[in-house]
Amino acid sequence: xxxxxxxxxxxxxxxxxxxxxxxxxxxxxxxxxxxxxxxxxxxxxxxxxxxxxxxxxxxxxxxxxxxxxxxxxxxxxxxxxxxxxxxxxxxxxxxxxxxxxxxxxxxxxxxxxxxxxxxxxxxxxxxxxxxxxxxxxxxxxxxxxxxxxxxxxxxxxxxxxxxxxxxxxxxxxxxxxxxxxxxxxxxxxxxxxxxxxxxxxxxxxxxxxxxxxxxxxxxxxxxxxxxxxxxxxxxxxxxxxxxxxxxxxxxxxxxxxxxxxxxxxxxxxxxxxxxxxxxxxxxxxxxxxxxxxxxxxxxxxxxxxxxxxxxxxxxxxxxxxxxxxxx
Amino acid sequence: xxxxxxxxxxxxxxxxxxxxxxxxxxxxxxxxxxxxxxxxxxxxxxxxxxxxxxxxxxxxxxxxxxxxxxxxxxxxxxxxxxxxxxxxxxxxxxxxxxxxxxxxxxxxxxxxxxxxxxxxxxxxxxxxxxxxxxxxxxxxxxxxxxxxxxxxxxxxxxxxxxxxxxxxxxxxxxxxxxxxxxxxxxxxxxxxxxxxxxxxxxxxxxxxxxxxxxxxxxxxxxxxxxxxxxxxxxxxxxxxxxxxxxxxxxxxxxxxxxxxxxxxxxxxxxxxxxxxxxxxxxxxxxxxxxxxxxxxxxxxxxxxxxxxxxxxxxxxxxxxxxxxxxxxxxxxxxxxxxxxxxxxxxxxxxxxxxxxxxxxxxxxxxxxxxxxxxxxxxxxxxxxxxxxxxxxxxxxxxxxxxxxxxxxxxxxxxxxxxxxxxxxxxxxxxxxxxxxxxxxxxxxxxxxxxxxxxxxxxxxxxxxxxxxxxxxxxxxxxxxxxxxxxxxxxxxxxxxxxxxxxxxxxxxxxxxxxxxxxxxxxxxxxxxxxxxxxxxxxxxxxxxxxxxxxxxxxxxxxxxxxxxxxxxxxxxxxxxxxxxxxx
Ligand code: HEM
Numbered sequence: 081x082x083x084x085x086x087x088x089x090x091x092x093x094x095x096x097x098x099x100x101x102x103x104x105x106x107x108x109x110x111x112x113x114x115x116x117x118x119x120x121x122x123x124x125x126x127x128x129x130x131x132x133x134x135x136x137x138x139x140x141x142x143x144x145x146x147x148x149x150x151x152x153x154x155x156x157x158x159x160x161x162x163x164x165x166x167x168x169x170x171x172x173x174x175x176x177x178x179x180x181x182x183x184x185x186x187x188x189x190x191x192x193x194x195x196x197x198x199x200x201x202x203x204x205x206x207x208x209x210x211x212x213x214x215x216x217x218x219x220x221x222x223x224x225x226x227x228x229x230x231x232x233x234x235x236x237x238x239x240x241x242x243x244x245x246x247x248x249x250x251x252x253x254x255x256x257x258x259x260x261x262x263x264x265x266x267x268x269x270x271x272x273x274x275x276x277x278x279x280x281x282x283x284x285x286x287x288x289x290x291x292x293x294x295x296x297x298x299x300x301x302x303x304x305x306x307x308x309x310x311x312x313x314x315x316x317x318x319x320x321x322x323x324x325x326x327x328x329x330x331x332x333x334x335x336x337x338x339x340x341x342x343x344x345x346x347x348x349x350x351x352x353x354x355x356x357x358x359x360x361x362x363x364x365x366x367x368x369x370x371x372x373x374x375x376x377x378x379x380x381x382x383x384x385x386x387x388x389x390x391x392x393x394x395x396x397x398x399x400x401x402x403x404x405x406x407x
Numbered sequence: 408x409x410x411x412x413x414x415x416x417x418x419x420x421x422x423x424x425x426x427x428x429x430x431x432x433x434x435x436x437x438x439x440x441x442x443x444x445x446x447x448x449x450x451x452x453x454x455x456x457x458x459x460x461x462x463x464x465x466x467x468x469x470x471x472x473x474x475x476x477x478x479x480x481x482x483x484x485x486x487x488x489x490x491x492x493x494x495x496x497x498x499x500x501x502x503x504x505x506x507x508x509x510x511x512x513x514x515x516x517x518x519x520x521x522x523x524x525x526x527x528x529x530x531x532x533x534x535x536x537x538x539x540x541x542x543x544x545x546x547x548x549x550x551x552x553x554x555x556x557x558x559x560x561x562x563x564x565x566x567x568x569x570x571x572x573x574x575x576x577x578x579x580x581x582x583x584x585x586x587x588x589x590x591x592x593x594x595x596x597x598x599x600x601x602x603x604x605x606x607x608x609x610x611x612x613x614x615x616x617x618x619x620x621x622x623x624x625x626x627x628x629x630x631x632x633x634x635x636x637x638x639x640x641x642x643x644x645x646x647x648x649x650x651x652x653x654x655x656x657x658x659x660x661x662x663x664x665x666x667x668x669x670x671x672x673x674x675x676x677x678x679x680x681x682x683x684x685x686x687x688x689x690x691x692x693x694x695x696x697x698x699x700x701x702x703x704x705x706x707x708x709x710x711x712x713x714x715x716x717x718x719x720x721x722x723x724x725x726x727x728x729x730x731x732x733x734x735x736x737x738x739x740x741x742x743x744x745x746x747x748x749x750x751x752x753x754x755x756x757x758x759x760x761x762x763x764x765x766x767x768x769x770x771x772x773x774x775x776x777x778x779x780x781x782x783x784x785x786x787x788x789x790x791x792x793x794x795x796x797x798x799x800x801x802x803x804x805x806x807x808x809x810x811x812x813x814x815x816x817x818x819x820x821x822x823x824x825x826x827x828x829x830x831x832x833x834x835x836x837x838x839x840x841x842x843x844x845x846x847x848x849x850x851x852x853x854x855x856x857x858x859x860x861x862x863x864x865x866x867x868x869x870x871x872x873x874x875x876x877x878x879x880x881x882x883x884x885x886x887x888x889x890x891x892x893x894x895x896x897x898x899x900x901x902x903x904x905x906x907x908x909x910x911x912x913x914x915x916x917x918x919x920x921x922x923x924x925x926x927x928x929x930x931x932x933x934x935x936x937x938x939x940x941x942x943x944x945x946x947x948x949x950x951x952x953x954x955x956x957x958x959x960x961x962x963x964x965x966x967x968x969x970x971x972x973x974x975x976x977x978x979x980x981x982x983x984x985x986x987x988x989x990x
Contacts, residue, residue: 310931317899324891328888328892336692338703338705339701339874339876340611341881341884342602342605343461344462346454350455353452356444356447356448356451363441368437368438
């Protein structure tokens with residue numbers, strides 16, 4: 081029973097990855113401008129239809145005029161991207177559920193499962209945000225990393241399904257990890273927006289200086305740096321309280337498992353560092369003399385810390401994770 | 408010493424007070440706060456790279472051994488005590504001074520802002536970022552009162568201004584944003600104080616207890632004891648815990664996690680002060696509350712019973728001896744200190760392997776944590792054990808052999824022995840006595856005769872490692888954390904808005920009143936337009952379809968000039984679109 085569920089889970093992961101690839105290609109096509117058609121905007125038609133290889137007009141389009149996306153554009157490729165992302169999410173969720181069922185517990189007991197579940201949450205958060213706001217231009221930058229982390233999970237992190245060591249059997253841990261996952265997912269999406277913001281910012285400045293960038297024309301289809309900055313801020317503002325909660329729930333769990341709520345374990349150090357860096361980001365935005373660009377660097381630093389926390393700390397730094405004897 | 412006053416006045420200088428004020432202003436600026444925050448993050452990182460004394464004393468010792476040249480320098484920079492180092496402390500203390508210096512004046516401002524009236528109603532509401540026009544019924548006074556009521560229900564603080572021109576209502580909401588921000592920052596101060604209380608007033612102790620034995624909450628009984636600076640030994644509340652049983656389960660299925668722990672549970676009897684003895688259970692995530700302290704199950708292992716007789720044939724040692732696990736399969740090490748043997752004291756060190764295996768490369772080791780094929784390997788020493796009972800409990804698990812000599816066989820090789828439970832006693836070399844894995848047969852027979860359960864003379868009981876912790880800072884820390892989060896959410900998600908309603912100078916020809924509804928937000932506010940739409944809908948009916956020159960409909964004059972033709976549903980939406988796209 082457990083065996084077959086686990087292999088069903090693996091099968092679903094492969095299927096999800098296949099569909100993600102389709103979504104990724106679709107979103108990329110959308111960015112390249114191929115999947116777009118100006119439906120009822122004849123005045124723009126010349127500039128937009130099939131603009132794949134043709135250089136955009138030197139100014140004006142770069143950084144999108146304040147109004148942002150041309151309102152009357154049909155984006156077939158983006159629509160395909162969204163639909164396939166939903167489908168992939170469905171398969172991905174199935175993989176998470178069967179994995180959890182096969183082990184008889186929550187599916188985040190080891191790094192493989194955490195990556196599997198975490199990336200599903202990234203996708204879920206993204207499609208849910210899409211229901212409210214048109215962030216389809218971020219699609220490739222969300223689906224791409226999800227695909228990559230699934231690949232890494234299968235290739236490097238894969239572990240057989242099994243029960244948890246006792247110290248990990250706590251509902252506080254369930255709360256802690258699930259909130260951390262949602263929060264990380266938001267940080268991932270915000271990171272994509274921040275990076276795009278910096279690229280866009282550079283292009284805008286080049287255009288202002290009269291030397292518009294010659295490569296990366298697809299960026300013209302994205303909103304300008306100001307709007308990207310705002311999107312990133314909203315995501316981080318949403319995520320920061322969740323991360324704060326992660327910190328507190330983790331402390332409560334540590335209190336119950338080890339008899340101290342805060343012990344500067346490497347894992348705790350990095351959770352704290354991430355929190356402080358994102359707090360610094362929120363400050364930076366409110367500090368006179370710090371424009372959106374410098375604040376974005378702080379947010380990106382926060383994201384790097386997030387990666388270090390997950391990738392490096394789990395593997396390399398010694399921590400309070402030996403439960404066998406008294407150390 | 409003091410400079411001549413004449414000279415002092417001639418020199419243009421800031422003066423001590425001026426300098427202090429300058430430094431203070433810098434320290435409490437947003438820029439410095441940001442810098443300190445970033446510094447704090449960077450400063451914490453080495454604490455995860457190097458082992459920390461507070462948390463991994465053994466790790467530090469190993470590190471020092473492996474890096475003899477580097478370690479003293481790291482130590483001089485406090486890199487093994489990052490979180491109590493002067494530089495780390497300096498950063499967070501400055502940060503919190505900055506915080507208090509920044510937040511207190513803002514709190515005072517906020518206190519006055521709470522109680523002041525909303526700002527003046529702007530003369531030209533159509534200039535505000537969001538603006539709608541509706542028609543409302545009733546008298547001018549009724550319209551004003553109704554507007555105020557509607558705004559109040561949307562959680563605005565409202566002031567009605569009947570004498571402001573043709574009459575207006577001004578409203579403001581979102582003080583909660585600033586209040587939340589202040590609560591957040593002040594709670595951080597509270598959290599810091601709670602952490603300080605934790606480190607000053609808490610104690611933490613560890614004790615190893617074989618099944619069948621117990622411990623009392625006294626410093627002398629503990630293997631390790633770390634009190635906060637302000638904790639006295641007398642402060643420990645008296646209670647006692649007796650370990651009845653310890654059940655341990657490991658993963659049995661062959662696979663990547665074979666032997667991983669699955670469940671630990673300690674059955675205990677607890678004697679609290681002034682109460683009956685009560686049975687209770689301790690599990691890994693479920694500590695025991697004893698009134699004043701928590702007892703956590705932190706580890707477990709085996710305590711093989713070792714019995715030693717000396718050269719005179721007296722039984723000088725016969726007790727469960729904890730061997731501490733060194734790996735996931737519980738390959739364990741331990742020592743036996745035989746204090747009372749004659750002619751000299753004896754000591755043994757060695758390994759205990761619950762499921763023994765002899766690997767060609769790795770040597771003897773355990774391959775599974777449960778006792779499937781237990782084996783005890785020992786070598787012996789003779790001489791002076793040194794001070795054993797001087798109250799420094801960590802030594803229990805180490806044998807100081809500086810004043811001892813290793814026991815050797817007749818051909819001069821080091822003596823060693825491998826024993827299974829129930830094996831016959833082995834002779835120690837040189838007629839020093841005997842050693843046995845288990846209780847001597849006469850003890851076992853006596854116990855059976857007395858009707859004691861077999862577990863009382865089990866040669867291989869388990870032990871539990873308990874952590875005892877008392878921490879008065881943890882509840883305040885929790886309270887301030889929750890407050891901080893509440894403040895944070897209020898601060899990040901409360902929109903700060905001002906809304907205004909102005910009544911037209913004259914009633915419209917049909918007797919209704921024209922209302923200008925407008926709002927602006929401080930900071931970004933994606934929901935502003937929606938809110939103004941909703942307000943407008945509640946305050947009156949949409950304006951009739953304006954004449955073709957739509958943009959002009961904005962000014963009251965033009966609207967008044969427009970004929971009030973009754974408009975259908977289609978007309979309504981047109982009005983709104985025109986209004987929105989124009990703003
Ligand atoms: C322990 C150090 C600090 C931490 C962790 C911290 C954290 C934060 C966070 C997370 C925010 C954004 C959320 C909110 O608006 O409530 C914030 C906002 C703010 N902080 Fe701090 N802060 C710290 C110290 C300071 C200090 C020293 C100052 C004064 C110089 C300060 C002034 C402010 C101000 C004015 C805002 C509002 C910014 C805005 O309007 O968006 N904070 N802080």
